[in-house]
Amino acid sequence: MAEPGAGEPWEPGEALRDIAELDHDRFARRGYPEAVYCEGKTAEQAGVIAAAVGERGARTLFTRADAGHVEAILAALPDAAHDATARLVAWPPDPPEPTGGTVLVVAAGTSDLPVAREALLVARHLGRTADLVVDVGIAGLHRILSRLDQLRAARAIVVVAGMDGALPGVVAGLVAAPVIAVPTSVGYGAAFEGLAPLLTMLNSCAPGVAVVNIDNGYGAGHMAAQIAAPVPG
Amino acid sequence: MAEPGAGEPWEPGEALRDIAELDHDRFARRGYPEAVYCEGKTAEQAGVIAAAVGERGARTLFTRADAGHVEAILAALPDAAHDATARLVAWPPDPPEPTGGTVLVVAAGTSDLPVAREALLVARHLGRTADLVVDVGIAGLHRILSRLDQLRAARAIVVVAGMDGALPGVVAGLVAAPVIAVPTSVGYGAAFEGLAPLLTMLNSCAPGVAVVNIDNGYGAGHMAAQIAAPVPG
């Protein structure tokens, strides 16, 4: 609970008030830092928010940040950490000391890497130990079957897959831990920008799968971090 | 080519002419008997067609036959074979002597049985040896993995699955034979009456899967029989 700046009184400046109202109560209320979704915001708005974050001093993630957003954020928070694949900026740059159980992020294919990496980094910045396994889709089952020990050691598993989206159901059938499934917008036309794997995952015939939005690595990493949180008491 | 009545000259009666035009050229042109899709036809119409089939004497399948259709067809063709699960009536009742390779029909769950059984019987009535394996969905992978020998012995494999529709892709990743995937309308709400497994199958990340219509066991059995047909020469 020594999280920097969380819940402390702080008054936003005018530039911020016109465009955003930071949820400065969030860490106190939920125990997790705030995230700023950059898509749809101008670079200038991202910069104003980043400046306020620096002023207030509370841990914050900036997700879906394009080059313009990143430049504006780093101008305000020069020591922030930026991961280009995951399109994520984190401030402060280092994750907190990990507690709770392990989060394992599994990507079905190489093309799912950006989303998987976003989940991985979010889980770490929210305080968990997190690992990544890539390109173990069901077209060659031996690849996932050879990872059984690693799968069974995790307290929460994020499975990222496009196309047929079949991997989360296969994984869920093999383990006791809950599986958070993330559909990606990777695939031929009838994947319909992620609709196909989304439906597959919602219809998983193995129980123990719950689904987040298409390409939403942030949401999956956040949910996994909550599931693997240290149990009070 | 000793198929009964195929291609022989025959003149339809008036009752038939008002409602249907049998494709009496089909066996000669394609080598497979005609099928009559009963859904949307009245029982009376099915009966008139069955009577014409009996007159003409050519092998015919009646698919998607409900109780009314069956009664009318059996009145005209008393020795026809009826399978209630598959909703299929076949005349003559016995399949021809099998030729070509083996067709294997695999059903992911018990609820997929009606469609799987339709595929099985159609493949047999079109002249193939055909077997059925039931309830080997991916929630318990060991079930399908224990069938590898049977899967690899088939020349064409039909895989029937509802819900996540993931089984065909898993099977295709294990064998050299082509897989015909049949989505079924089995599942919770977001299966959208078979749309979910249909999309999964179309997006299979393992190549070697092609898809037929939702619940279309007839089409799958027909396609598999064509694939496993004896190679000329």
Added chain:
Amino acid sequence: MAEPGAGEPWEPGEALRDIAELDHDRFARRGYPEAVYCEGKTAEQAGVIAAAVGERGARTLFTRADAGHVEAILAALPDAAHDATARLVAWPPDPPEPTGGTVLVVAAGTSDLPVAREALLVARHLGRTADLVVDVGIAGLHRILSRLDQLRAARAIVVVAGMDGALPGVVAGLVAAPVIAVPTSVGYGAAFEGLAPLLTMLNSCAPGVAVVNIDNGYGAGHMAAQIAAPVPG
């Protein structure tokens, strides 16, 4: 691990083998009992499976059971527990002694009760303490806000809602525990049989929400039980 009959060697009879292949390895592999999805199965099939369950002696849930299914199951397992609202049959009738954290099931409206109750009972039969709160939808926010203590005491929260499906996002914004959201097929035409709340939940602007299939109380209860499982070591 004293779960009755789990993983013990057992050989299915022929009647069963033709229609289903019980996943007798599941408890050993995953730690949770098997469930039989009755929809799409005949009453007779449900009865055959129930008889096998009784023979084998392992804990089993029968979900989506209609009157015909229930009659056939109870004929084979006379002491099984049946909940008509949840359409659930459980055998043995009593849940195991609860371990792990508490599961809280929240239903937005009275019409969501069948799904909510299915989640509740599944969580209990999978070994958790579970409670139910009904009719606290967002049209009158004070209803959910007055339950903050109860919400914050749970280790996993299931939120069941039809129509606008907005409740899970509101709940997730108030607590640290993960929220499993279940859309229901309740609502006017543009709810499209549950599609509207499904999309709402997938798009929750509060992180910490993951979604299961429409009306899938079983999947939600199972996932919540996994999340709230006792942490090993």
Added chain:
Amino acid sequence: MAEPGAGEPWEPGEALRDIAELDHDRFARRGYPEAVYCEGKTAEQAGVIAAAVGERGARTLFTRADAGHVEAILAALPDAAHDATARLVAWPPDPPEPTGGTVLVVAAGTSDLPVAREALLVARHLGRTADLVVDVGIAGLHRILSRLDQLRAARAIVVVAGMDGALPGVVAGLVAAPVIAVPTSVGYGAAFEGLAPLLTMLNSCAPGVAVVNIDNGYGAGHMAAQIAAPVPG
């Protein structure tokens, strides 16, 4: 009714007649000025229409104007007012003196600002007092709850939201005034370019919500201005 140029006789030139037929009767018939939807029109067409507007002398709004449209319109109407965020050009530049009740425009997130601002300006140019509140989405309920007085003082409320689109229903549950909901195309993949919040809003379990098209700030501002119009008599 001293609105400039409304309903006065006027004859369009040929350049205009080939591409558009201004609804010069609209103010007389409906009491609100005409608007020109620029998307899909060439810059040249926008310029021809702007020139005719200047000739005729009646108040007009140009919506969805990109840089090319704006340049052409300002060439014809140099004193027109242009708001880049809202993509709106208004002529004459100043709104009329406000009458009737107050319109309050509420944006769930910063990314909804362009649409919210369009609604705000349209309401003002149609003769209402209008205010704007930004970034009060349901992930942090305290933000909207702290605005209850402002919400209850408005005669019509426009609520703009993307993603889960849950804010209009929450607002409607708190006030007596009607809520016009505007879905935006902001969000992850399963928002489907605004379909998700559109459905959420149509399914609001709180009555008192009616919905306009995705990103249609113009329509919302117009509707709110009509609702908050001075009551005759």
Added chain:
Amino acid sequence: MAEPGAGEPWEPGEALRDIAELDHDRFARRGYPEAVYCEGKTAEQAGVIAAAVGERGARTLFTRADAGHVEAILAALPDAAHDATARLVAWPPDPPEPTGGTVLVVAAGTSDLPVAREALLVARHLGRTADLVVDVGIAGLHRILSRLDQLRAARAIVVVAGMDGALPGVVAGLVAAPVIAVPTSVGYGAAFEGLAPLLTMLNSCAPGVAVVNIDNGYGAGHMAAQIAAPVPG
């Protein structure tokens, strides 16, 4: 504010507490009585709620009530008013004395009558003067054009239409009052149970149209009553 029983202290009995939590604060908070959506509730649940309504003594509407619901409600509230076409039960049976402006409900076709009548009665029970015009669809424009005076005298207009859903846009183009559009599930196959008129209405090229859910006469009547409410002095 002399509305019966509104906001007075009242404690629900146990039978009610298990299934519903009446929003007894609603009239105080919003100024409009509560409504109970019967679809998806059992007749028994409707009866328990009706009994509580009678005890508490506050004005309540029961919408989408089928024969079973009606019987149970009337058993608890024998003097309630039931309109079979609108599937509405109102208690107390008489609407309050009307205040504010007039609501006009317009139905495009005879088949839209149940929804239109629901809107009409709801507007009356919420305290407005309300009239109904039927079968004035755009296939014969003279029918709606002959009603101009009646249309222009209303302060809020509800337009109910299935099929092409074009009538609301035509009406909005003729009047200054806001139009609440209600799509109905009436029409040939490509109306997709109301989706077609829903989209038409959302895309109305005449401003001044906002849309409620398919077949949602209740929501439209409620919204219209709010719009036409007396303006606080």
Added chain:
Amino acid sequence: MAEPGAGEPWEPGEALRDIAELDHDRFARRGYPEAVYCEGKTAEQAGVIAAAVGERGARTLFTRADAGHVEAILAALPDAAHDATARLVAWPPDPPEPTGGTVLVVAAGTSDLPVAREALLVARHLGRTADLVVDVGIAGLHRILSRLDQLRAARAIVVVAGMDGALPGVVAGLVAAPVIAVPTSVGYGAAFEGLAPLLTMLNSCAPGVAVVNIDNGYGAGHMAAQIAAPVPG
């Protein structure tokens, strides 16, 4: 213009005025009689309208009439003609003397017969010579190719097809006359109640195809009658 009762002054009774407003101007304005769409109307309403039709004495068609509608209509118009397959009631029972060109109605399969027959009878009752050809789908191309003379003799062709909906495009590629395509709701699951053939027809790669609603034989027959109308000399 000797059409019975068309355009003559006539005053509706009160029973009618509450539910419908007959378009008594239609024949004068458009030259074609009115049709009453029965679906969604009660039998009683159909009877009231039929009585008014009898009083007024103008030619009228009743479409989509179920058994209850038919009984009520025939009670009011005992000499009306009823075709059960087409679900059509016509009054007066005999079509007018045919003028103009020939309409040819082509049905791809037997299951399309109800819709095809509705188109056929409507074309006749609107004053055209009309013929019907059944079961000439593209699975056996020789069936349609053998009808080339009949196809080329028609001035308008209606093609009715479910499933793949491919027949209209094939026909259009063979003739100079315009083709009106009618998708039907016949087919396996992925026909989605007629959506599949609807899209096929809209995407016909042969020009000369325009499409009406799913199962809308009435609309197709009407359109074909207009196309084949006698050309004013």
Added chain:
Amino acid sequence: MAEPGAGEPWEPGEALRDIAELDHDRFARRGYPEAVYCEGKTAEQAGVIAAAVGERGARTLFTRADAGHVEAILAALPDAAHDATARLVAWPPDPPEPTGGTVLVVAAGTSDLPVAREALLVARHLGRTADLVVDVGIAGLHRILSRLDQLRAARAIVVVAGMDGALPGVVAGLVAAPVIAVPTSVGYGAAFEGLAPLLTMLNSCAPGVAVVNIDNGYGAGHMAAQIAAPVPG
């Protein structure tokens, strides 16, 4: 039949044979010249086809031609006529002498002009007299009502509309001639690239409307030319 080059023997060169097979039989078979759909073809392919067209000497239209296509076509056919708004190239440049009835093309808004103009020019190049009316959408009904004479003089009417797509139904209710409706991809988000007006038009409650593909001015102009063709004999 004096159409240049139609049906004359001609042998394609190799460059053409690899990419296209011109339907040189089309004019003889259908009476209308061929059209080449350029979208999806490379500029080079368009050039090769244009060269073959020039060699063969038969009238041809090139539709959906972008700048690259146009350059390549004009290189091969320097005297071809190009209309940039309609994206159409016609060769020979002049339409044939008009015969048959008049085609009237009506565009609801200025943004529908490209599609409307394509329909207009196609009708002319297929041998009809054709006129154009622009910006007469239903938001100001007086605009279309003032054109009644022009509408009633046409033998076929093409109505082009985006957004709500309501204009074709309004026009059809006013005239005896058949209406070909063309939805356009113009509008706010819930127009879904033309889906909304497409559905509106398919559901027109006025009979006498048939629909072609979204933005398909070519198909509409072709169909209208067929309808308005001179009647043989």
Added chain:
Amino acid sequence: MAEPGAGEPWEPGEALRDIAELDHDRFARRGYPEAVYCEGKTAEQAGVIAAAVGERGARTLFTRADAGHVEAILAALPDAAHDATARLVAWPPDPPEPTGGTVLVVAAGTSDLPVAREALLVARHLGRTADLVVDVGIAGLHRILSRLDQLRAARAIVVVAGMDGALPGVVAGLVAAPVIAVPTSVGYGAAFEGLAPLLTMLNSCAPGVAVVNIDNGYGAGHMAAQIAAPVPG
């Protein structure tokens, strides 16, 4: 089985391990070489994989390769064969000696050429004789009918079509061989990026059609190669 490098022991370097896990067991398990789907991968990733392919020495296809991918792959595998139309890179550049039956690839239009060519080349690189026929869509039936001999000589037929997607059903009705149908994203708006031909093909009224994903020439060529494989024994 003399396929280069297949199944031989090989250890991936670290650069590869971070992004992909080649399925080096695939040829042994399935008899067909691996393919690398480039879309969604960076050029750098494609280069790393190509380098590993070269090291390992096993036949590999790179599909959906854009200019960046191609450059990176050719840098690592300078003798690989690149086909720009098909967006395919193959290594080693020459296909193996053909065995089994012939694959015929049929493209409905010139715009379908890229997908058809991908299918053609894949079938060849997987060891089959394969031929291509272009622009024989159903708008001019004589084009496909003149190819009957070629169609009937093939052991597997791939039919590629956009727009109405009707060609596969027509072909299937003419031959005994199975037809693999590939919808393409070619067409006007209501083709919905390939959805229309996809549905057409799934609903083919001629049996003997199975469908792969939109624009998935690779999948079709692979499936056809499997169907036409030499029969063991």
